[in-house]
Amino acid sequence: MLQIECPWCGACDQSEFSYGGEAHIARPKTPADLSDQEWGDYLFNRENPKGWHREQWCHTAGCRRWFNAVRDTVTSRIKAYYQMGAVPPEEDGR
Amino acid sequence: MTTGVLGQSAFDFPLGGRVVPGVEGRSDVWFEEYPALxxxxxxxxxxxxxxxxxxxxxxxxxxxxxxxxxxxxxxxxxxxxxxxxxxxxxxxxxxxxxxxxxxxxxxxxxxxxxxxGGQTVLRIGGLRARDILTSDCTLDFHPRVFRHGDCRQSLLAGAPVLIRRVDELDEVAFDLVVRRSFSRHLFDWLTDAAHETGYILRTSHGG
Missing domain, CATH: 3.30.70.1520 (Heterotetrameric sarcosine oxidase)
Known part of the structure; x- marks a missing residue:
């Protein structure tokens, strides 16, 4: 059973959460100026690492708040949580 | 008061006044609906x-x-x-x-x-109420964890519910705030889960 620690509600079962994909993907300020390649990168291309991954989670069945987590995609161990808009913690092993 | 579904039971059958004994002939759980809140x-x-x-x-x-x-x-x-x-x-x-x-x-x-008009409150109580809830909810209902004055939102039998520990009674009880569209499913699941312990359906309050 994977437990995820909501910053507000504490540790809860994974079934209460929704996955929001890779974190820190900023929408380009002027999409019209982008090439198809760049726009495609923004829309579709993700890092998909084996190891630590900064990603977004939402406590859907609880307080319905979004937050970020740094999760190991191999073991699903989560080593850090931080709020939306916050500076991500240092990453090692990358 | 507003008319329509407001104040009426979420169920299309009378809830109250039934005792369903469990395998040992006891009824260690009870249910009660508060539809008119x-x-x-x-x-x-x-x-x-x-x-x-x-x-x-x-x-x-x-x-x-x-x-x-x-x-x-x-x-x-x-x-x-x-x-x-x-x-x-x-x-x-x-x-x-x-x-x-x-x-x-x-x-x-x-x-x-x-x-x-969209929600109802189903109260579950009795000696084995915690066992019933735990059988398909990942929350910890132990009194040391789910304390007096606590409420939690979670999934119970897959349905989104808000669960409040009822403090105003001397016995163990929890209020389940659930959408009416999920209430029949939740009720069917709860009574099925309480098949072994047995259960009592108390007359609902109002409605």
């Missing part, structure tokens, strides 16, 4: 000047700022749902509370939505 969703900012005071002035209690806690008077319970969101469940009329809050929160940044 007022449900209002309140959103606002605790940091805003006077927000807490304005709500307190109308309800007699302040919106809890600590996650998953409730504030309660004899007729009203204010549940924490999120950082800026609370659920008011009350025996008072929705119109009166709405009017009161609209006056006291004038020109403030807030939202108030009447959910009374």
């Amino acid at each position: 007022t449900h209002l969703n309140l959103r606002g900012n605790l940091d805003e000047v006077d927000f807490t005071a304005s709500v307190t002035g109308v309800l007699g209690i302040a919106p809890p700022g600590v996650p998953n806690r409730v504030a309660r008077t004899s007729d009203t319970c204010l549940h924490w749902l999120s950082l800026d969101e609370w659920l008011i469940v009350s025996t008072r009329s929705a119109a009166l509370i709405e009017k009161g809050l609209a006056v006291s929160l004038t020109d403030r940044h807030y939202a108030l939505v009447n959910l009374s």
